Amino acid sequence: MASAVTFVDAWIPELIEPGSVLLINNTSDDLGSGSSFCALLNCPNCGRMEVLTEDQFAGRIPVVCGGVDCPAQFYLRDGKTIYASVGRS
Numbered sequence: 001m002a003s004a005v006t007f008v009d010a011w012i013p014e015l016i017e018p019g020s021v022l023l024i025n026n027t028s029d030d031l032g033s034g035s036s037f038c039a040l041l042n043c044p045n046c047g048r049m050e051v052l053t054e055d056q057f058a059g060r061i062p063v064v065c066g067g068v069d070c071p072a073q074f075y076l077r078d079g080k081t082i083y084a085s086v087g088r089s
């Protein structure tokens with residue numbers, strides 16, 4: 001199961017839908033001072049706002065929704081959310 005991620009230019013509540021992603025800052029440098037990466041995701045399952053790490057944004061590690069009743073766990077890949085698992089047994 002996969003659904004499209006929508007990249008938005010601003011976090012305007014009226015325009016945010018489940019699966020919306022806002023890339024706030026993606027400036028990293030090679031000087032060892034670290035990355036100031038910052039991105040937000042609206043959970044495609046429950047609509048909860050999550051802060052994404054650079055690894056999550058790049059699809060290297062899964063996004064796990066922090067919603068109490070939300071089982072969403074997925075990867076962001078190629079502009080889509082790829083679900084690693086959905087539903088609790």
Ligand SMILES: [Zn+2]
Pocket residue numbers: 043044045046047048065066067070071072
């Ligand atoms: Zn969720």
